[in-house]
Amino acid sequence: MRPIKNAFQVVLMLMGLVAVGLLSAIATMSIAIHGAEVQVPALTGMTVADARSQTAGLGLNLDVDNRYYSGDVAAGHILTQSPAPGTVVRREWLVRVSESLGPQKVEVPSVVGHGEREAALALRRVGLEVGVTARLPYSDAAEGTVIAQDPPAHAQGIARPSVNLLVAAASDDVPDGFLMPELVGLPFANAQALLARVGIHTAAPTMVNVAVPPVGSEGQPIRPPVKPSSVLSQVPMAGARVDQSTLVHLSVAQ
Secondary structure (H helix, E strand, O other): OHHHHHHHHHHHHHHHHHHHHHHHHHHHHHHHHHHOEEEOOOOOOOEHHHHHHHHHHOOOEEEEEEEEOOOOOOOOEEEEEEOOOOOEEEOOOEEEEEEEOOOOOOOOOOOOOOEHHHHHHHHHHOOOEEEEEEEEEOOOOOOOEEEEEEOOOOOOOOOOOEEEEEEEEOOOOOOOEEEOOOOOOOEHHHHHHHHHOOOOEEOOOEEEOOOOOOOOOOOOOOOOOOOOOEEEEEEOOOOOEEEOOOEEEEEEEO
């Protein structure tokens, strides 16, 4: 009996040692995992150089994903970031930020009445880009002529260095018929005016409260914030056939 009892004690001792070893391994893995994690610091308002230095010190990578004009944040400082401050991520994680270009100092030229190519050249000449180009059948202007622009001429405080254009397309074959232009992103007043020029009316806008969007997570692009009074959605959709009897419904950012 004694040899059996001794063997049983040895087995218990071995099992205890295995359990201790497993607990130790789990604790070591936990320490290693948490040791590889870090909190994302608050970078908004910092210079890009300072933000890069701070994130590098924490073992994070910084990428300037986009640049926007801003009347509130000085040029070279960070407007938005993703992930948000306080988010726990792994070391070597990519933190995406957008950089301020400072206030828009370029006066937007008037390109209404110009040809599309001529308008693009005029914008590039002052450091601006052509943004969205929408086309609308319009009998009062030659095909390819710019009939509206956003932002309008002489606008200041532009959020992005681009100008959206509405260009006259060939007259529609169907009398009083038009193709619905893309209005999403335009100020409501501009969208309403564009439609009114061809006799199409808009219903009272549906106002929508829009929260400031996150910059985006790992692998996603940075999204600029939505401007107040800009069109969020439209019915009918862009490209649909409409006429003067169509009532257009627009959702607009509060």
